[in-house]
Amino acid sequence: MAGGNEVSDAFLRPALEWTIEYLRAARLHDPTLRYPSRLRQFLAQRHLSVAELKAVRRLIDRDSAFRETLSASVPADADPIVRLWLTRPVGWESTLADLEAADLKRRLESEQGSELAREVRRRQAAEARADAAEQALNTAESRCADFEGASQRLAAEIETLSAEVERLRSELASLKTELRHERDRHGATSARLEAARAAERQAAADAEHAAQITDKVLQDRSDVLSVGIDLADIVEQARRLSARIAELVPEPDQAVREPLAVPGRLSGDRVAAAQHLVRSGATVIVDGYNVAKRWRPTHDLRSQRELLVAGIEAVVSRLGADIAVVFDGDEVIGSHAVRRSPVRVMWSPRGVTADDVIRAEVQRLPLNRPVIVVTDDREIINDVRVAGANHVGSDAFIGLLER
Numbered sequence: 001m002a003g004g005n006e007v008s009d010a011f012l013r014p015a016l017e018w019t020i021e022y023l024r025a026a027r028l029h030d031p032t033l034r035y036p037s038r039l040r041q042f043l044a045q046r047h048l049s050v051a052e053l054k055a056v057r058r059l060i061d062r063d064s065a066f067r068e069t070l071s072a073s074v075p076a077d078a079d080p081i082v083r084l085w086l087t088r089p090v091g092w093e094s095t096l097a098d099l100e101a102a103d104l105k106r107r108l109e110s111e112q113g114s115e116l117a118r119e120v121r122r123r124q125a126a127e128a129r130a131d132a133a134e135q136a137l138n139t140a141e142s143r144c145a146d147f148e149g150a151s152q153r154l155a156a157e158i159e160t161l162s163a164e165v166e167r168l169r170s171e172l173a174s175l176k177t178e179l180r181h182e183r184d185r186h187g188a189t190s191a192r193l194e195a196a197r198a199a200e201r202q203a204a205a206d207a208e209h210a211a212q213i214t215d216k217v218l219q220d221r222s223d224v225l226s227v228g229i230d231l232a233d234i235v236e237q238a239r240r241l242s243a244r245i246a247e248l249v250p251e252p253d254q255a256v257r258e259p260l261a262v263p264g265r266l267s268g269d270r271v272a273a274a275q276h277l278v279r280s281g282a283t284v285i286v287d288g289y290n291v292a293k294r295w296r297p298t299h300d301l302r303s304q305r306e307l308l309v310a311g312i313e314a315v316v317s318r319l320g321a322d323i324a325v326v327f328d329g330d331e332v333i334g335s336h337a338v339r340r341s342p343v344r345v346m347w348s349p350r351g352v353t354a355d356d357v358i359r360a361e362v363q364r365l366p367l368n369r370p371v372i373v374v375t376d377d378r379e380i381i382n383d384v385r386v387a388g389a390n391h392v393g394s395d396a397f398i399g400l401l402e403r
Helices: 013-029 037-042 050-062 064-073 080-087 092-110 113-227 231-248 270-278 288-295 301-319 354-364 378-386 394-401
Strands: 283-287 322-327 344-347 371-374 390-392
Touching: 013 037, 013 050, 013 064, 013 080, 037 050, 050 064, 050 113, 064 080, 080 092, 270 301, 270 390, 270 394, 283 288, 283 354, 288 301, 288 322, 288 394, 301 322, 301 394, 322 354, 354 371, 354 378, 371 378, 378 390
Parallel strands: 283 322, 283 371, 322 344, 371 390
Antiparallel strands: none
């Protein structure tokens, strides 16, 4: 007999109820007492039902350490059933079985045989139902374990699929970016092709015009030779006449652009001075890469350009300024794309630097229109100051972008 299983739960009631009573009192004196936690639900019970007896017995049988604690606490005058089942000396199983048999014999002798037999059958039937319920519980626990395993497998599959979806999304984003770049390259190529065709048409027209001019020049030369006009003499006379006129008429003062004045109260605040100039109604020309690389040094060139143009658009919206930004190289992808923006974005042609475009733009603008150039390039600064333009440093303009 393993663990006294041949002795009925009802016969072990004294031992099982003594255990509950002991645990109820011991917890008050020793809160750290270790015991099967599921016994806690029976501590309020003064009388255990048949099912509760079975549950308590099973919990104690499974926890040998707790049963040894109980064994050490059994008093010497305790019920023999309590002492035998908890202390479990050698031969305790047989002794308990003999005690139960003797008890059953006495009960059979003291009660009517048929009634006792029916009670025994009812008890056996109840125990059978309890055993069946326990078997069903074990089956349910096994199925729960199977479901948990399946759930873990499904979770792993979902994680794998999620990673695959993320990879596909990343690949799709890369393909979209590449497609956008390809469209930009195609647009730039188409624009260059159209420009080449226009240049070819213009060259043909120029060639035809040149041929006409050549014919006219030859005709004029023939006419001049025919009448015997001495062109060299005429040129010399014209030169002498011009020199004489220059001596008699003083040269008028050449008109120049006047730079804008900055109030003295702003002389110590470069950003405030820059804001005063930008909002004055002057044309502002920004040296694109000179400012962008200083403002966003960790970004790539494309991001630097886009961030700078977006920042300038905000300044235009805030201050109502007229601003143009100049970048090197019209062969950059997207440089020929048409975009709606309050900022004029200019690109230097092939073989021409942005510095030269800035100088040419300053010279192109009317002398009565104030011009402001934003750069830290010393050569540009010197040239535009000679042309009467104001200068704003890149750091001051960056401060204006970040306001």
